[in-house]
Amino acid sequence: MFGAGGRAGRRAVSEAVARGHRVTAVVRDPARHGHLDGDGVTLVAGDVTQADSVAAVAAGHDAAINAAVRLDVSTWEFFNGAAHALLDGLGRAGVGRLVLVGIGTTLETAPGVLVHDAPGFPAEAREFSLGHAAQLDVFRDADTEIDWLVVAPPPVVLDDDAPRTGRYRIGGARILPGGDGSASFSYADLAVALVDEIETPKHHRALAAVAS
Numbered sequence: 001m002f003g004a005g006g007r008a009g010r011r012a013v014s015e016a017v018a019r020g021h022r023v024t025a026v027v028r029d030p031a032r033h034g035h036l037d038g039d040g041v042t043l044v045a046g047d048v049t050q051a052d053s054v055a056a057v058a059a060g061h062d063a064a065i066n067a068a069v070r071l072d073v074s075t076w077e078f079f080n081g082a083a084h085a086l087l088d089g090l091g092r093a094g095v096g097r098l099v100l101v102g103i104g105t106t107l108e109t110a111p112g113v114l115v116h117d118a119p120g121f122p123a124e125a126r127e128f129s130l131g132h133a134a135q136l137d138v139f140r141d142a143d144t145e146i147d148w149l150v151v152a153p154p155p156v157v158l159d160d161d162a163p164r165t166g167r168y169r170i171g172g173a174r175i176l177p178g179g180d181g182s183a184s185f186s187y188a189d190l191a192v193a194l195v196d197e198i199e200t201p202k203h204h205r206a207l208a209a210v211a212s
Contacts, residue, residue, distance in 0.1 A: 002026045002048045002086075003068030005033040007160055008101045011191035012065050015164075017041060019195060026057050026068075049081040054089025063097035063198045064090055075131025083138035090146055098148045099197045101190070104155030105129035106136060107209050108174040115155050115175070136207055149197055150207045154185050162186035168193050169211050171203065176211040185212045 001016070003009040004025035016023050017040040025036045026046035037043040046057040048068040058064055066086060070078045090098055105116040106129055115121070116129035139148050154175070168189050169176055193210045197203060 002046065002054075002064065002066040003101075004036055004043075006067055006069065007158070007187050008067040008190055008194075009065075010036070011187045012067060012194050013041060015188075015191040015195045016065075016198075019199070021195075024057060024061065047085075049078065049085050051085040051088035051092070054085050055092040056089075058090050058093035058095050061093065061095055063099070064095050065099050065101075065194050065198065067101040067194075075128045076134050079131040079135035080138060083135040087138070087142050087144050087146060091144060096145070096147055097198060097201060098146050099194050100135075100148065100150045101194070102136070102150040102152035102207060103129055103132045104152050104175065104209070106133050106207065107152050107155065110174075139205070147201065147204055149201070149203050149205070151190070151193055151197065151210050152207060153190050154209075154211050156185070158190065159184050159186040162188060164188035164192060165212075166192050167212065170197075170208050172209055173207045174209065176209050178211055185210070 001009055001013050001023055004013050005027040013023050013025050013036060023041050025041050025043045027033045028047065030043050030045050033043060044057050047053040048066060068082060086098060107115055109115055116126045136150055170193055189212065190210065
């Protein structure tokens with residue numbers, strides 16, 4: 001689990017452990033995330049933008065989830081670098097399945113029209129979304145045996161307090177009905193979708209919207 005210290009990452013770690021999986025929680029600074037270390041979880045240092053680091057921490061694993069993000073470097077530099085490092089490192093480690101947390105602003109509101117291309121969309125938010133879009137392009141263009149999937153929640157702030165319901169809808173690169181912010185979606189249920197796609201993959205080499 002790359003980016004295990006973030007909101008989506010923490011929830012995904014908890015969801016996977018609750019299902020009986022052993023999880024390697026990868027963060028840049030383990031000293032800041034000691035709460036993650038416990039039964040079923042091994043906390044390690046790693047850098048998702050460095051292929052050697054990815055290969056080292058992923059060795060011996062069946063699948064990977066990536067929820068990592070950095071705000072102290074350019075978004076294009078981070079997401080583009082992470083995409084290449086994950087493809088290289090996971091390929092060397094023999095990891096066959098990768099599920100990534102995307103962003104809802106890269107979803108379509110109409111065929112070929114992305115949320116972040118709407119008139120008046122905030123410039124700073126658009127730059128962040130374009131970083132995600134660049135990462136997606138790397139995966140789409142890659143000649144790889146890795147079965148990857150980008151899961152994009154609605155383009156709103158997710159609920160960090162709502163309890164897990166285990167219910168969600170998933171599929172397609174267009175915003176799902178109710179996924180435009182008119183209905184809330186929680187990090188807990190995002191984690192369910194992520195781990196479900198590890199256990200029983202239903203979507204492959206694609207961007208998939210998820211909503212309540």
